[in-house]
Amino acid sequence: xxxxxxxxxxxxxxxxxxxxxxxxxxxxxxxxxxxxxxxxxxxxxxxxxxxxxxxxxxxxxxxxxxxxxxxxxxxxxxxxxxxxxxxxxxxxxxxxxxxxxxxxxxxxxxxxxxxxxxxxxxxxxxxxxxxxxxxxxxxxxxxxxxxxxxxxxxxxxxxxxxxxxxxxxxxxxxxxxxxxxxxxxxxxxxxxxx
Amino acid sequence: xxxxxxxxxxxxxxxxxxxxxxxxxxxxxxxxxxxxxxxxxxxxxxxxxxxxxxxxxxxxxxxxxxxxxxxxxxxxxxxxxxxxxxxxxxxxxxxxxxxxxxxxxxxxxxxxxxxxxxxxxxxxxxxxxxxxxxxxxxxxxxxxxxxxxxxxxxxxxxxxxxxxxxxxxxxxxxxxxxxxxxxxxxxxxxxxxxxxxxxxxxxxxxxxxxxxxxxxxxxxxxxxxxxxxxxxxxxxxxxxxxxxxxxxxxxxxxxxxxxx
Numbered sequence: 018x019x020x021x022x023x024x025x026x027x028x029x030x031x032x033x034x035x036x037x038x039x040x041x042x043x044x045x046x047x048x049x050x051x052x053x054x055x056x057x058x059x060x061x062x063x064x065x066x067x068x069x070x071x072x073x074x075x076x077x078x079x080x081x082x083x084x085x086x087x088x089x090x091x092x093x094x095x096x097x098x099x100x101x102x103x104x105x106x107x108x109x110x111x112x113x114x115x116x117x118x119x120x121x122x123x124x125x126x127x128x129x130x131x132x133x134x135x136x137x138x139x140x141x142x143x144x145x146x147x148x149x150x151x152x153x154x155x156x157x158x159x160x161x162x163x164x165x166x167x168x169x170x171x172x173x174x175x176x177x178x179x180x181x182x183x184x185x186x187x188x189x190x191x192x193x194x195x196x197x198x199x200x201x202x203x204x205x206x207x208x209x210x211x
Numbered sequence: 212x213x214x215x216x217x218x219x220x221x222x223x224x225x226x227x228x229x230x231x232x233x234x235x236x237x238x239x240x241x242x243x244x245x246x247x248x249x250x251x252x253x254x255x256x257x258x259x260x261x262x263x264x265x266x267x268x269x270x271x272x273x274x275x276x277x278x279x280x281x282x283x284x285x286x287x288x289x290x291x292x293x294x295x296x297x298x299x300x301x302x303x304x305x306x307x308x309x310x311x312x313x314x315x316x317x318x319x320x321x322x323x324x325x326x327x328x329x330x331x332x333x334x335x336x337x338x339x340x341x342x343x344x345x346x347x348x349x350x351x352x353x354x355x356x357x358x359x360x361x362x363x364x365x366x367x368x369x370x371x372x373x374x375x376x377x378x379x380x381x382x383x384x385x386x387x388x389x390x391x392x393x394x395x396x397x398x399x400x401x402x403x404x405x406x407x408x409x410x411x412x413x414x415x416x417x418x419x420x421x422x423x424x425x426x427x428x429x430x431x432x433x434x435x436x437x438x439x440x441x442x443x444x445x446x447x448x449x450x451x452x453x454x455x456x457x458x459x460x461x462x463x464x465x466x467x468x469x470x471x
Contacts, residue, residue: 056401090355092300092325092354092355092394093394093403094300094393095392095393095394095403095405095406095428096393096403096405096406097393097405097406097407097455098301098393098406098428099410099455102301102303102427102428103246103249103250103301103302103303104300104301105245105246105249105300105301105302106300107242107298107300109298109326109327154351154352182351183351186327190236191327192238193238193242
């Protein structure tokens with residue numbers, strides 16, 4: 018067989034193998050609505066109404082200046098951490114990102130969900146066709162959920178980056194980002210400490 | 212069939228790590244400035260590559276269990292070493308003070324790493340100078356990684372110790388303890404397991420101190436500490452450990468006859 022024919026055979030084999038992959042134990046179906054189960058677990062390969070992208074695709078998309086939305090959690094100071102412990106949490110993300118820690122749960126209180134959409138509306142100047150990208154870390158339903166919320170809110174160019182900051186930083190630099198006002202770590206149950 | 216090859220070439224080209232993190236970025240240097248001031252105040256910290264070195268994987272297999280080895284060139288000049296994981300929320304991972312029976316030449320620890328970070332080791336000399344070195348480690352998520360069993364199960368047998376003796380007056384101490392970071396969430400209840408970690412570990416040989424370690428939530432579950440000691444006196448090796456809840460444990464281990 019000529020080299021090109023070999024390549025064609027390989028492509029065909031990979032294509033044929035794909036449906037089998039979809040039935041592997043790690044295949045997760047899209048829920049009908051927002052996901053309210055375990056937040057850090059296998060995610061679907063798809064998000065209806067949105068485009069699932071990898072890091073190279075994000076690098077190309079950056080030319081269009083998309084709104085980058087990170088919903089990774091903020092480090093929460095342990096309630097009972099000794100007072101003399103040096104506590105200096107920081108969060109690194111993709112340059113230009115807006116960070117909404119804690120925005121990922123599917124059962125977000127209605128007021129928080131509205132605040133999220135209102136802020137995204139501001140940041141996109143009400144332009145529903147502006148590209149937006151949601152992400153956190155691999156196996157993170159939070160960014161899937163926020164992507165879903167944006168699709169439901171009428172955004173027409175939603176992208177979901179399952180590789181998250183982990184995938185990005187393999188070949189790119191990250192920057193320290195601050196949370197959006199009103200978003201932060203879960204407040205400690207008790208402020209006393211030991 | 213040209214298109215897939217062209218597409219593949221493009222992917223490979225864009226994936227080239229032209230701006231990959233290596234720890235030298237101004238922002239990471241500023242972070243070290245901030246963290247080192249919080250720990251050492253305004254004491255000057257000099258470059259110390261000739262005195263102290265860190266061995267760590269450039270990319271960790273398990274961010275909750277990253278092996279770190281600190282090596283000191285002139286152990287007789289060093290009275291303490293400090294291990295700082297710059298970008299961890301609680302960066303001051305360990306402070307180890309060596310006693311008369313201590314040997315600072317090599318110390319092994321296992322730590323949690325929260326995100327790509329510089330790891331700094333600072334040697335403190337007998338005359339009070341601070342000398343530092345650093346390596347960049349790629350690992351993420353170590354501080355919040357769930358332990359995988361229930362809190363009660365994780366605490367079973369806490370404080371149990373083992374000591375493994377090597378050659379040339381070297382030993383490895385293993386202490387069973389979950390070292391809860393306080394950042395680990397129970398995925399089903401969405402509540403955090405409270406922090407509970409070994410905060411003081413003192414090892415003695417006979418009546419002489421080998422080292423005293425002040426630990427933090429950055430030490431891994433079931434801490435493993437490899438160290439050297441001066442075995443010329445009388446044993447045994449004894450261990451006193453306390454955790455942040457005030458529990459105390461002790462262990463005593465007859466040391467083999469010194470090979471020195």
